[in-house]
Amino acid sequence: MILAMSELPSRLSVVTLGTRDLPGLRRFYRGLGWEEIPSSDDEWAGFLLGGVLLALYPVDELAAEAATAIPSPAGWSGITLACNVDSPQQVDAAFTTAVAAGAVAVADPVDRPWGGRSAYIADPEGNRWEIAWASGARFDDRGALTGFGS
Structure with a gap:
């Protein structure tokens, strides 16, 4: 079928x-x-x-x-998870909080060429997280992403 x-x-x-x-x-x-x-x-x-x-x-x-049929890749998997926040300032605050909780700083917060701001951390097992602000990200009252873009 x-x-x-x-x-x-x-x-x-x-x-x-x-x-x-x-x-x-x-x-x-x-x-x-x-x-x-x-x-x-x-x-x-x-x-x-x-x-x-x-x-x-x-x-x-x-x-x-x-992963029974496909071997796992060595090193970084090429996958990042993202947590979008409500303002550029929140990127910096969230990055600081994550590092204080034990995350490894991968890339400090910077303004990106695409118009947003983001930083990268790794959790204690190396999973990469982007902490990002994008002007077009819209959320509902629960924090769920409801729209992205202009």
Whole structure:
């Protein structure tokens, strides 16, 4: 059976990070002030972030599920996660907070050629996060991204 394109909704619901030290990564994200969902434990953890669930799962178990046919690349995966904030000043404040909580500073906050401002950090397991402000980003009351662009 061939699925119609409309049967696969255009949404991102969950981002799962395969982790080598799940308890340590849980502590890092809680240290940012992010609230875990009630079912989190040291075997699986989740943080609801503005309509998307950030899930932490043991990397070996995730690989057994998701990487059985394709070998994992060495080094950085080429994937970044992003947290858009409401102002250019919030980029700097969020960057400082993340580094104080244990993130590694990858790129300090700068004004970007595309008109926004952003910085990059890595969590304790090397997952890259961009902290960004873009003038066209629009959010609902929950912080979910509802529009992007002019």
